[in-house]
Amino acid sequence: MEKPVIILGAKGIAHPALEIFNSNKVIVYGFLDEDEKLHGTEINVVPVLGNPEDDGFLKLIGQKCEAFVAVDDNKYRQFLVKMLNERRKVQPINAIHESSYVSTDAVLGHGNFINGRVNIGAGTKIGSHCIFNTGAIIDHESVLEDFVQIGAGSIVNSGVTIKEGAFIGSGVTLVSGITVGKNARIGAGSVVISNVKDGETVFGNPAAPIKK
Structure with missing residues (x-):
């Protein structure tokens, strides 16, 4: 995979998702999470950039980056997948x-x-x-x-x-x-x-x- 990945979510399975991409030598560009307290922090030196619904970051997905949804809660996971489908016309990749x-x-x-x-x-x-x-x-x-x-x-x-x-x-x-x-x-x-x-x-x- 040539493109780096943006991970939506910075809790739960997000950290092991980062490990998965690291294990496959895929670069993770950053995390997006709705919890503002996490913005500006890092997970294993990878930054939490901002909110998943921020167009400034979303516009990177599809052209420059792939996306992966790392959210345990099914309803929120479904919401983020639908958002990526509709706003970026992309499907999240497998980890x-x-x-x-x-x-x-x-x-x-x-x-x-x-x-x-x-x-x-x-x-x-x-x-x-x-x-x-x-x-x-x-x-x-x-x-x-x-x-x-x-x-x-x-x-x-x-x-x-x-x-x-x-x-x-x-x-x-x-x-x-x-x-x-x-x-x-x-x-x-x-x-x-x-x-x-x-x-x-x-x-x-x-x-x-x-x-x-």
């Missing part, structure tokens, strides 16, 4: 750590965060703007839609479908062939042996719905 493995016939969308030692298996289809934390395993022929988050050390076995916006906590095991519904949430350490409905929160071994 893939050099120590991760992505199968040669896996399909990836745009703007995914793939941290160290993540393994994405053969025939897997990954949407856009997903977050894969350290050591997550996505086995062969699974399908993950947009804005899915997978916690560190989680295992998604073969043929699993995870719908848009679902959140999978750290150390979760999903058995082969199940479907996790849209915006569902799975608590850390859970073992999920059956389908999870849209918007449902489950936890435990075996995972069961949490009553609200």
Whole structure:
């Protein structure tokens, strides 16, 4: 990649995103964050320049710089992606750590965060703007839609479908062939042996719905 990258967001996954680009010898031009207290500070010598909605910085994206959205919160992540699409006519790039493995016939969308030692298996289809934390395993022929988050050390076995916006906590095991519904949430350490409905929160071994 010849162009430097501007990272939108300076908290949460922003620091590991910088490490990912460093691992691939990609220059990060700076961070943009809505928190004015961070403006003028640095993360590992890379400056926090200003606000993500500042046209003075946004105009660099597309011509001189690429963009990556490093925001954990899905709603704000979606807002920033839409802003880049509409105002700069660009899609965020993928951030893939050099120590991760992505199968040669896996399909990836745009703007995914793939941290160290993540393994994405053969025939897997990954949407856009997903977050894969350290050591997550996505086995062969699974399908993950947009804005899915997978916690560190989680295992998604073969043929699993995870719908848009679902959140999978750290150390979760999903058995082969199940479907996790849209915006569902799975608590850390859970073992999920059956389908999870849209918007449902489950936890435990075996995972069961949490009553609200």
